[in-house]
Amino acid sequence: MIDNSETRANREFAVSLGLLALVALAPLVVANEYWLGVLVVCMYFALQAAGWNLLAGYTGQMSLAPAAFAMIGAYGTGLMAYRYEQPFWVGIPVGILAAALLGWGLGRAALKLSGPYLGLTTLSFAEIARLIIGNSYDVTRGDLGLSVPGIFDARLAYYYLFLAVLVVVQVGIFLTLKSKVGLFLQAIRDDEIAAASRGVPVVRWKVAAFVASSAICGLAGTLYAHFAQLISPELGLIMQTGFVISMTVIGGMGTLVGPILGAFLVYLGSEAVRDFGGWHLIVFALLVIVVARFFRDGLWGLVRLAWTRRRLPPAAAQPAVGTR
Amino acid sequence: MLALDLAVNGLITGVFYALMAIGLSLIFGILRVVNFAHGEFYMIGSYAYTLVCVALGVNPWLALPVALVAGGALGWATERTLMRPLYAGYSSWGNLKDEYAIIVTFGLSLLLINLVDKVIGPYPMRGPGLVASPRMALGPFMMSGQRLIAAAVGLAVIVAVFVLIRYSFWGKQIQAVAQNRLGASLAGIDTAKVSALVFAAAGALAALAGGLLAPLINASPDVGVFTAIKSYVVVVLGGMGSIAGALVAALMLGVLESFAAVYISYDYRDTFGLVILVLVLLFRPHGLFGQRGREV
Numbered sequence: 001m002i003d004n005s006e007t008r009a010n011r012e013f014a015v016s017l018g019l020l021a022l023v024a025l026a027p028l029v030v031a032n033e034y035w036l037g038v039l040v041v042c043m044y045f046a047l048q049a050a051g052w053n054l055l056a057g058y059t060g061q062m063s064l065a066p067a068a069f070a071m072i073g074a075y076g077t078g079l080m081a082y083r084y085e086q087p088f089w090v091g092i093p094v095g096i097l098a099a100a101l102l103g104w105g106l107g108r109a110a111l112k113l114s115g116p117y118l119g120l121t122t123l124s125f126a127e128i129a130r131l132i133i134g135n136s137y138d139v140t141r142g143d144l145g146l147s148v149p150g151i152f153d154a155r156l157a158y159y160y161l162f163l164a165v166l167v168v169v170q171v172g173i174f175l176t177l178k179s180k181v182g183l184f185l186q187a188i189r190d191d192e193i194a195a196a197s198r199g200v201p202v203v204r205w206k207v208a209a210f211v212a213s214s215a216i217c218g219l220a221g222t223l224y225a226h227f228a229q230l231i232s233p234e235l236g237l238i239m240q241t242g243f244v245i246s247m248t249v250i251g252g253m254g255t256l257v258g259p260i261l262g263a264f265l266v267y268l269g270s271e272a273v274r275d276f277g278g279w280h281l282i283v284f285a286l287l288v289i290v291v292a293r294f295f296r297d298g299l300w301g302l303v304r305l306a307w308t309r310r311r312l313p314p315a316a317a318q319p320a321v322g323t324r
Numbered sequence: 325m326l327a328l329d330l331a332v333n334g335l336i337t338g339v340f341y342a343l344m345a346i347g348l349s350l351i352f353g354i355l356r357v358v359n360f361a362h363g364e365f366y367m368i369g370s371y372a373y374t375l376v377c378v379a380l381g382v383n384p385w386l387a388l389p390v391a392l393v394a395g396g397a398l399g400w401a402t403e404r405t406l407m408r409p410l411y412a413g414y415s416s417w418g419n420l421k422d423e424y425a426i427i428v429t430f431g432l433s434l435l436l437i438n439l440v441d442k443v444i445g446p447y448p449m450r451g452p453g454l455v456a457s458p459r460m461a462l463g464p465f466m467m468s469g470q471r472l473i474a475a476a477v478g479l480a481v482i483v484a485v486f487v488l489i490r491y492s493f494w495g496k497q498i499q500a501v502a503q504n505r506l507g508a509s510l511a512g513i514d515t516a517k518v519s520a521l522v523f524a525a526a527g528a529l530a531a532l533a534g535g536l537l538a539p540l541i542n543a544s545p546d547v548g549v550f551t552a553i554k555s556y557v558v559v560v561l562g563g564m565g566s567i568a569g570a571l572v573a574a575l576m577l578g579v580l581e582s583f584a585a586v587y588i589s590y591d592y593r594d595t596f597g598l599v600i601l602v603l604v605l606l607f608r609p610h611g612l613f614g615q616r617g618r619e620v
Contacts, residue, residue, distance in 0.1 A: 056423070121601070123556070238549065
C-alpha cells in the first residue's frame with residue numbers, strides 16, 4: 001500500500017468530508033434549537049482548530065494565540081457594526097483583514113523564534129491583545145462587551161453558513177497540502193535548516209502559514225460575533241486557546257481529520273456530560289495529556305492503526321502511531 | 325517619598341516573582357522546556373496553605389512547609405509521568421519535543437485548574453496571615469505586615485537555594501546536567517534523578533510563593549494564570565536557564581511595574597511586562613544578561 005503525504009491527505013480529506021456530510025444531515029434529526037446552537041459552536045471551534053492545525057500541526061509553529069485572533073476578528077466586525085454602522089458584508093472582511101494583518105506582523109516578528117520562545121511570544125501577543133481590548137472602554141466598551149447585529153433570524157441559517165465556510169476552509173487547506181506548498185510547510189516543520197538548504201523559501205511560507213492561520217481564526221471569530229450577537233474579551237482567554245489546542249490534539253494534530261473530529265467529539269461530549277456535575281472539563285484535560293503522551297496522532301491515529309492492523313497480516317503491520 | 329515607597333514595594337513583589345522564576349529557569353536549564361503549568365503549582369501551594377490552616381486549624385508557620393511539600397510532590401510526579409519522555413527517548417514525538425512539552429504542560433494546567441474548581445470550588449478562599457499585626461513599619465514606610473514577613477521568608481529561601489546550587493553535591497549535579505546532559509551522565513550522574521529533583525524543587529518554590537501570598541491574594545482556581553505569565557517575562561528577561569538572571573530580572577520587573585502602574589497607566593499595568601517579553605525575545609533572545617545567562 002502506497003502511503004505518502006499525498007495519499008494520506010486524500011484519504012483524510014475524504015473522511016473529513018464524510019464527517020461534514022453527517023453534520024449537514026444532522027438537522028434532520030436534531031430539531032432542537034439548543035442543540036443546533038451547540039453544533040454551531042462546535043463548528044466555530046472546528047474552524048479555529050483547522051486554522052491552528054495548519055500552523056502548528058503542518059508547519060510546526062506552536063502558536064498559543066488562535067483564540068486571540070478569533071477575538072480580533074470578532075471585534076473587527078463588531079466595531080464596524082457598533083461604531084460605523086456598517087453591515088456584516090463590510091464588517092466580516094474587515095475582521096478577517098485585521099486578523100490576517102496582525103498575523104502577518106506576528107509571523108514576521110517571530111520568524112527566528114522556535115519552540116518555547118515562540119510559544120511565549122505568541123502567548124504574550126494574545127494576552128496583550130486581550131488586555132488592550134478589555135481596557136479600551138472608550139472604543140470597545142471593554143469588559144462590558146459589544147452587541148453585534150445578527151445576520152439571519154433562523155438558527156438553521158447560521159448552521160449552514162458555518163458549515164459552508166468550514167467546507168470551503170477544509171477544501172482550501174486540502175488543496176494547499178496537495179500542492180508543493182504543502183510539502184514546503186511540512187518540510188519546514190520537520191527540519192527548517194534542511195528545508196532551506198534544499199531551496200524551500202522558508203521565510204515566505206512560514207509567514208504565509210501565520211497569515212492563513214490567523215485569517216481562518218479571525219473568520220471564525222467574525223461569524224461567531226454575528227451568531228452570538230454579544231462579544232467580550234473573554235473570547236481571547238488563554239483557556240479558549242487551550243480548548244482549541246486540546247481539540248486538535250485529541251482528534252489528531254497534523255491530520256486533516258483531527259481538528260474536525262476533535263472539535264465535534266470534545267465539544268459535544270462535554271455538552272452531553274455537562275449534567276453530571278461539571279466533570280467534563282476534567283475528563284477533557286486528562287484526555288489531552290493521555291493522548292499527547294501515548295497516542296501522538298490522536299483519535300484519528302488510532303483509527304488508522306486499527307485499519308492497518310485489519311488490512312495487513314499481523315507480521316506486516318507497521319505501527320501507524322508516531323510514524324509520518 | 326512616593327518614589328522610594330514604590331521602589332520598596334516593587335522589590336517585595338519582585339521577591340515573589342523570583343520564587344516562581346527560579347524554578348522555571350532551573351527547569352529550562354536542564355530540560356530546555358517551559359513549564360506552562362507553573363502557575364498551577366503556585367495555585368496548589370496557596371490552596372494547600374489555606375486549607376491546612378482553615379480546615380485543620382494548623383499554625384500558619386507549620387502550613388508553609390505543607391505547601392512546600394505539596395508543590396514538591398506535584399513537581400516530582402509531573403516530571404516522572406510527563407517529562408521523562410523528553411530525554412528517555414520513548415516518546416513518539418521524535419524531534420518535536422518542544423511541541424510535546426507545550427501541549428502536555430498546557431494540558432496539565434487545564435487539568436489542575438478544573439480539578440480544583442470542581443473539588444474545592446470556584447470561590448476565593450482566604451487564609452490566615454503569618455503575623456497578627458496588619459501594618460508594620462519598615463523604617464519610614466508603613467506596609468502590610470504579611471507582605472513584609474512573606475518577602476523576608478521568600479528572600480531567605482532564595483538565598484538558601486543559591487547556596488545549595490552553588491556548593492552542595494546535588495547543586496553541582498544540577499549544574500552539570502544543565503551544562504551537558506550526556507557529559508554529566510558519562511561522569512556517573514543519575515540525570516533522571518536530577519531532573520526529578522529539579523522539577524520537585526521548582527514545584528516546591530512556586531507552591532511556597534503561593535502559600536506566602538495566600539493571605540493576600542485569596543486562593544482561587546485561576547489565581548496562578550497571571551502569576552505564571554509574569555514569571556515567563558522574568559525568565560525571558562533574565563536569560564532562560566540563568567537563575568541569577570532570573571533573580572535580578574524579577575526584582576527589576578517588580579520595581580518597573582510598581583512605577584509604571586502609578587506614572588504611566590494603572591489599567592494597563594499588566595501589559596508592560598508582556599511588551600517587555602516580546603521586545604526582549606525579538607531583539608535580545610538570550611536575555612538582558614547575555615551569554616552569561618547560559619550558565620545555571
